[in-house]
Amino acid sequence: MKITKKAVLAIMCLSLAAFAPGKAHAANKVQIPDGACRKGNDIYYSYSGSGLRMDLMKINTKTHKKKMIVSNKYKGRTTNGFFDLNIKGNNIYATYNIVDGSDGFNFYICKINVKKKTKKLLTKGHHPIVIGNKIYFVKTKYNKTFYQDQDKGIYVMNLSGKKIRKVCKMPSSYISSLGSCGKSLVYEHTDSNQERVYTRLSKQGKRLGDLDPNDTITSTYTSADSSYDCGVDNKSYYVTGGKVLCTDYDTDKTTTLVRYDSDHYGVQSFQVFGDVMVVRGHRQKYIKKYHYMGSKGYIYLIHLKKKPTKVLLKKYICGE
Incomplete structure (x- = not known):
């Protein structure tokens, strides 16, 4: 049988594809908001938990100059601050928990103007994700008896916090994050086997199926027990033994980016923004102030x- 040049080329292409790194070219690219976001050379960030209460800050990736944008305080009182940061234009849309510490949860979708340094509560809710000119979020209602919010469903509104309408009821009893995959919504939850799962949802609230971990990458790492890889371009970012590692599929080189404790919670989260990463974790250290070994x-x-190269954004004593 005569084999043509076209057939040979086709076989060569198929062979190369078989050895190509699957994760780097995953079909599903998931965006999950977390404690940081980027616009140009500026990274905006705010974290809370483990005793930390932060204002919304900004750092320039070129000069490393830091500035406070807005305080985490609400009516003069310290709060649990901001998270789920999305940026569009001069505005950041985030979850704002207006209570402090273990006093419960009282979530609002907050609009922060980074130029005017102002913040405005739009409506009750958390886990905002901005897609186009719409904000999708989990709407909540505050329960005074239990001092915490109850999730009421996924809703959508415009960037001014108007024209709020229901997309669907809660697709799962608990949603740990809301994000996007292309033009679809994605929600993170736990399945019957206690495995973390990303499930696609249309903008009309129709369930579109679970994402395959072997063909999905995300630029946000938020859980040590997630089976979904983090990747950007042709690189994979992951955690092993308390170290954040990067594997470059073009060179097969693996680099250690930062070291934390090797336990399950050593690395708490990271986000990749092209040529920079923002990462949070803890290490066991001797705390001179309290004369004992603790977490920093x-x-x-x-x-x-x-x-x-690393630039320290914040150091704190956990649980203080």
């Missing part, structure tokens, strides 16, 4: 190009 938290900005 460290938040870094890491430059990923060439030799990775």
